[in-house]
Amino acid sequence: MPPFRLLRFSQLDLPAWDACVAGARQPVPYAHSWWLQATAGRWDALVQTEPETGRYLSVWPLPAKWRPGGRQVYQPPFTQQLGLISGGEDAPNIGSELLRLTQRYARFYTQLNEANGVPALPGQFAFEARQTYQLDLSPAYENLRAGYCADYRRRLLRHETAVAPLAVTELPDTEPLLALFQQTKGPAAGLHPRHYARLRRLLAELHRRQLLEARAVRQPETGALLAGALFVSYRSRLIYLFAAASDEGKKAAAPLLLLDEAIRRHAGTPGLILDFEGSMLPAIARFFANFGAVPVPYAALSFTSQRPWYLQWMP
Template structure:
């Protein structure tokens, strides 16, 4: 007697899962199986930046996560708000080869019924976004990318002439400025807050807690690179920067420089040193994480970086 046929596999379906219902082991497996997933969707990053979050998840027959859309939320008087966590440039839809639900609109339809309002930035690969359901709208944001595939000297040839000249002049000084590893993020934050008030940034000192958590979490995983430049005679902190490594390259997450540091070209030295350490890695990029402000965009472009648009969804 022939054995009965195996039952047909159940189709994958989308579910809205609150944080208490998320399986973070399955989450990490889904992200790891997603080609080109942005680093910000990793569970450890979201835990540091948002604490708790919900998600629209595509569940397979065995309960595995075949795709997911992270959904950090906050409670407000008028209802639940989907938001973009601080120090988290992009989130968006994470797809794996096993996914059967590949249309972003299907995920957004669930979010629309869960949130009173919503804002989320997606990776560049999400552009363009056809068929968005109302009331979602899309706007363009700008960052800059520098390919780290070429060798250091080749990349430096792509710098603006003035940048190459300033690097050469610093090298010729009797006591040149140098970049060194650091381990005190609070010192860098204090420098930043000394000239960037809440009026400029819209952020209070408490809003930098996620940055401290990200620094600690990335450092514990060997992914954080904190660098600083001090005055060679006085030891005064002139500038510093926090970089985060990920599979696709390097993120320029946070930086600060005093007026004296900017005048001496310390931010230029910090980025040149990072580029030099990571050059010669095909397929890797340095994401400058910004550039919408013209002056900042010009600064990044002078390293040979190219502008990259990414979408921001909201309703």
């Protein structure tokens, strides 16, 4: 197998990069160059190249930035999983590359994708078990709905038999949803203007590639936004990327309606998985599990180097 090379952003062949990600066994949209450029701007990477053609066989994006103390690898916002992306049937073992990274970076934090498992870790690395929740959308909607918790089924039935049930509609402009998030979850989520700027860049890229599904529930009389959700449709994944709801929307079960409508629209699609993107928070995890979703583990790796910053790039 060709060796891995640690490359800076200026050394990357982005068309070869995207061809590798698009053809990889792991459906990881977060690793595409346009996703990373929107959320991180620039990144280092471990790259395995076919000598005869220059084709990228495997890539591992390492978003990095300079901070006091040296260069750091970090997980960009709105980017659940990265890790090793490979087009081959047998993914190369990345464990041998990890020690080299401890010599190049002062701090390191990355979330692998679910297909990576946990490589053999040098002593400097810490491992954190994380999980997302996923729901197989291959069955018919009636079968999927039967897997909801009893309370969700009752709420949906009550909503459907109401005189004027709320409707889920397309959301042509995502700005009202971002504003609603800022008013509700924003402060607690720790998001700053730069994060919303990155999200807007990402949404523009998703919209341009026709990968974005935006849905909303509005108050019938006033048209006020009660809740909204953004989904990314990519290969065999439907990703629940971003959502917000007002207090009135939560009382009206608008988040439940948004997810149920997405499940209804995509039910019966062979091989399609709804990825809820989390969560490590118990209350949110229960919300996802109540749709019949199951936990799927993935790993986060981190270390803090003890080497002085001025020695980090020494061999």
